Amino acid sequence: MTGTTELLAMGNPLLDMQISTDEKMLEKYGLKANDAVLVNDSQKGIYAEVASMSPVYVAGGAAQNAARCAQYILPENSTVYLGAVGDDDLANQLREANRKAGLKELYQVVKDFPTGACACLITGHHRSLCTQLGAAEKFSPSHLKTEAVAKAIQDAKIYYLGGFFLTHGIESALELAQTCTQNQKIFTMNLSAPFIAEFFKDNVDKLLPHVDFLFGNESEAAAYAAAHNWDTKDLATIAVRIAALPKKVETRARVVIITQGAESTLVASTSASALGSAAGLKAVESGHVLVVPVSPLKDEDIVDTNGAGDAFAGGVLGALVLQKPLLQCIQIGHKLGQMCVGQVGPQLKWPKVQIV
Numbered sequence: 001m002t003g004t005t006e007l008l009a010m011g012n013p014l015l016d017m018q019i020s021t022d023e024k025m026l027e028k029y030g031l032k033a034n035d036a037v038l039v040n041d042s043q044k045g046i047y048a049e050v051a052s053m054s055p056v057y058v059a060g061g062a063a064q065n066a067a068r069c070a071q072y073i074l075p076e077n078s079t080v081y082l083g084a085v086g087d088d089d090l091a092n093q094l095r096e097a098n099r100k101a102g103l104k105e106l107y108q109v110v111k112d113f114p115t116g117a118c119a120c121l122i123t124g125h126h127r128s129l130c131t132q133l134g135a136a137e138k139f140s141p142s143h144l145k146t147e148a149v150a151k152a153i154q155d156a157k158i159y160y161l162g163g164f165f166l167t168h169g170i171e172s173a174l175e176l177a178q179t180c181t182q183n184q185k186i187f188t189m190n191l192s193a194p195f196i197a198e199f200f201k202d203n204v205d206k207l208l209p210h211v212d213f214l215f216g217n218e219s220e221a222a223a224y225a226a227a228h229n230w231d232t233k234d235l236a237t238i239a240v241r242i243a244a245l246p247k248k249v250e251t252r253a254r255v256v257i258i259t260q261g262a263e264s265t266l267v268a269s270t271s272a273s274a275l276g277s278a279a280g281l282k283a284v285e286s287g288h289v290l291v292v293p294v295s296p297l298k299d300e301d302i303v304d305t306n307g308a309g310d311a312f313a314g315g316v317l318g319a320l321v322l323q324k325p326l327l328q329c330i331q332i333g334h335k336l337g338q339m340c341v342g343q344v345g346p347q348l349k350w351p352k353v354q355i356v
Helices: 023-028 046-051 062-072 089-101 134-138 141-145 147-155 163-167 170-182 194-199 201-210 218-227 235-243 308-321 326-341
Strands: 007-010 014-020 035-038 056-060 079-085 104-109 116-123 126-132 158-162 186-190 213-217 255-260 263-269 281-284 287-292
Touching: 007 062, 007 170, 007 308, 014 046, 014 089, 023 116, 035 194, 046 116, 056 062, 056 089, 056 116, 062 079, 062 089, 062 158, 062 163, 062 186, 062 308, 062 326, 079 089, 079 134, 079 141, 079 147, 089 104, 104 147, 116 134, 141 147, 141 170, 158 163, 158 170, 158 308, 163 170, 163 194, 163 201, 170 186, 170 201, 186 201, 186 308, 194 201, 194 218, 201 218, 213 218, 213 308, 218 235, 218 255, 235 255, 235 263, 235 281, 235 287, 255 308, 255 326, 263 326, 287 326, 308 326
Parallel strands: 007 079, 007 158, 014 116, 035 126, 079 104, 158 186, 186 213, 213 255
Antiparallel strands: 014 056, 116 126, 255 263, 263 287, 281 287
């Protein structure tokens, strides 16, 4: 498998500007703990203020984080990442982080716009993200047809789309998803933030028929249910209902994976066999849910929760590439998520530690 593209991820490359602060700064910019938003006019001053506070700069972008984390447990050159950046030093910092992680990026360079940035405000064990997309939202479908990208798409066996990409890149996202479906490959997607399910509901619904594995957290799942006027707030029921939605490749049941921070992860499908284990399954509506406990961490071991969900998704994706049983995939995701919260920003330990 060395040297062969197994996993292809697409999303918005960003450089995170990270500070520890207090609730007053969240209030100043109309932000919430454990939320993610696109910057609005009243929030644009946040970047200059954060820059003046000696921030830690960390390579970010949710799908790029997940791709690096997947590569962490995979053979060299297994993972390729697509996104758009500017022609600037921020992009070079992202390239260097990817080089260290062994992730191959095939960026589209947009010279007239800066590389995207994300102000990451850490308050205790919570994080709030405010993103300015810059060049990231200028990604063009034509980039998918360039020689190197087309080959990576052809070679990959599993595809991953960050939900944030749906704020601007629905045409490219659909083209990638349709290619995956036509070739009977595995397409995965992350809901990424509550506002994606709320304000970009139609784009999510256009992609879902192609999705084999859907990732989200409890607030994102609840936002999806609310956007569709479902009559329940029960997460297991919501996960099963999403799993039961129409699907293009009917020979594979959809699997929906909902994390809940330190609480157990819920893994739902309409097919018990898709979950890979009879132990611990419970029946919910017309489907099944596997409840996977999370090993608790001590407060002193939690440094920063930014990127923990991305690390979890990356761990699951990498384990899927390695064809591990689904329960083990979730447990590997938990390990990478916990490793991430013990670092500053969405980073992992170097030299590598044994995960799989």
